[in-house]
Amino acid sequence: MNSKIFKSGHIKLYKRENSKFWQMKIKLPKQKAIRSSSGTTILKEAEKIALNNYSLLNKENKIKIKKTLKNIFKKMHLVETADLNKKEIEFILNEAQKFISFNKMKIKKNNLLEGRTIFNLFFEDSTRTRTSFEVAAKRLGADLINVAVKDSSINKGETLLDTMTTINSMNPDVLIIRHPDEGISKKISMSVDACVINAGDGSHEHPTQALLDALTIKNRFKNFNKLQIAICGDILHSRVARSNIIILSKLGAKINVIGPKEWLPKNIRKLPVTVFTDMDKGLKNCDIVMMLRIQKERIVGKIMPNQKTYFNKYGLDYNKLKYAKKKAFVMHPGPMNRGFEIDSKLADDVTRSLIQEQVAMGVAIRMACLDILIKNRDNVIKS
Numbered sequence: 001m002n003s004k005i006f007k008s009g010h011i012k013l014y015k016r017e018n019s020k021f022w023q024m025k026i027k028l029p030k031q032k033a034i035r036s037s038s039g040t041t042i043l044k045e046a047e048k049i050a051l052n053n054y055s056l057l058n059k060e061n062k063i064k065i066k067k068t069l070k071n072i073f074k075k076m077h078l079v080e081t082a083d084l085n086k087k088e089i090e091f092i093l094n095e096a097q098k099f100i101s102f103n104k105m106k107i108k109k110n111n112l113l114e115g116r117t118i119f120n121l122f123f124e125d126s127t128r129t130r131t132s133f134e135v136a137a138k139r140l141g142a143d144l145i146n147v148a149v150k151d152s153s154i155n156k157g158e159t160l161l162d163t164m165t166t167i168n169s170m171n172p173d174v175l176i177i178r179h180p181d182e183g184i185s186k187k188i189s190m191s192v193d194a195c196v197i198n199a200g201d202g203s204h205e206h207p208t209q210a211l212l213d214a215l216t217i218k219n220r221f222k223n224f225n226k227l228q229i230a231i232c233g234d235i236l237h238s239r240v241a242r243s244n245i246i247i248l249s250k251l252g253a254k255i256n257v258i259g260p261k262e263w264l265p266k267n268i269r270k271l272p273v274t275v276f277t278d279m280d281k282g283l284k285n286c287d288i289v290m291m292l293r294i295q296k297e298r299i300v301g302k303i304m305p306n307q308k309t310y311f312n313k314y315g316l317d318y319n320k321l322k323y324a325k326k327k328a329f330v331m332h333p334g335p336m337n338r339g340f341e342i343d344s345k346l347a348d349d350v351t352r353s354l355i356q357e358q359v360a361m362g363v364a365i366r367m368a369c370l371d372i373l374i375k376n377r378d379n380v381i382k383s
């Protein structure tokens, strides 16, 4: 439905004779009417439904209602969390907040990014992140193209930068890139006109994962200043750990990292974290326990620990969770190695695990990032 022709006169609230329910009717010229019932006798409820639907259909109205913070994030790319300051992170989280309720509505379609072209360029396996970006882009009305890397010219000897230049000539608005080479998204961002989002570069960074984790935590705790968060497991190979350490510490949380010595990066003490090699000590007083996937694909040429031995020492189960605060929550970016780094039952326990909520927040964060970056790029092109 085209929001430009939608006027307030097209919306009607009414109650049928002898009916207890309020009805809302939207009627646009030459189109079938949409009717929705409040399902309740309370007028306020009907108003809320009408406003929700109205903001869904009318871009200007939606922004007027929900926008609270001034845009202080002016960048066109999201390639490293190190580029973000606290205010910019808070701005992105705030923008994502409005998409959480949008994503729970019956009709999850907006035209904010109608006519925009977004490419998903995944040179490493992904289900969660790739589909999350796809859902985010489509809900905002953009066209998203998934480039299957095995079908691309990369296999015919074309260099990665050649491929990017070729795609750039198709005038895309955003390139979402996952690639095993550290720093590659940044490099690409310097040679294309489109916005670039780093969806994971080797063991380096995964900014939208850390932002969605921060949003998940914010929804539970509001204030990061009093939080103690443990990040546990394969820290060395984890881009999720690195991005989370940077984002969560900038927001004011205190971070403990816990893992076997051989999986702690050499420069770990330069990061704003306290380092532990034992779960009992590291989990003490923690509000959140964030588990990491053992990155089997990056542990090549080295000895993989025995699953049972590793789980006994570092795998999170109900017993080890007792070392943390009484009501501590469990997080994991997925995909999980059940029974290796996390107990399967605990992972599925919705009273303790925020894992499914992380997935939901991922869509909201990615909608916000796409919307913000594209608007910022529009402003750069205008000026």
Ligand code: NCD
Residues within 6 Å of the ligand: 128, 129, 200, 206, 209, 239, 240, 292, 293, 294, 295, 333, 334, 335
């Ligand atoms: C993470 C990734 O790919 O870096 N997963 C994800 O984005 N959902 C974590 C991981 O693979 O371990």
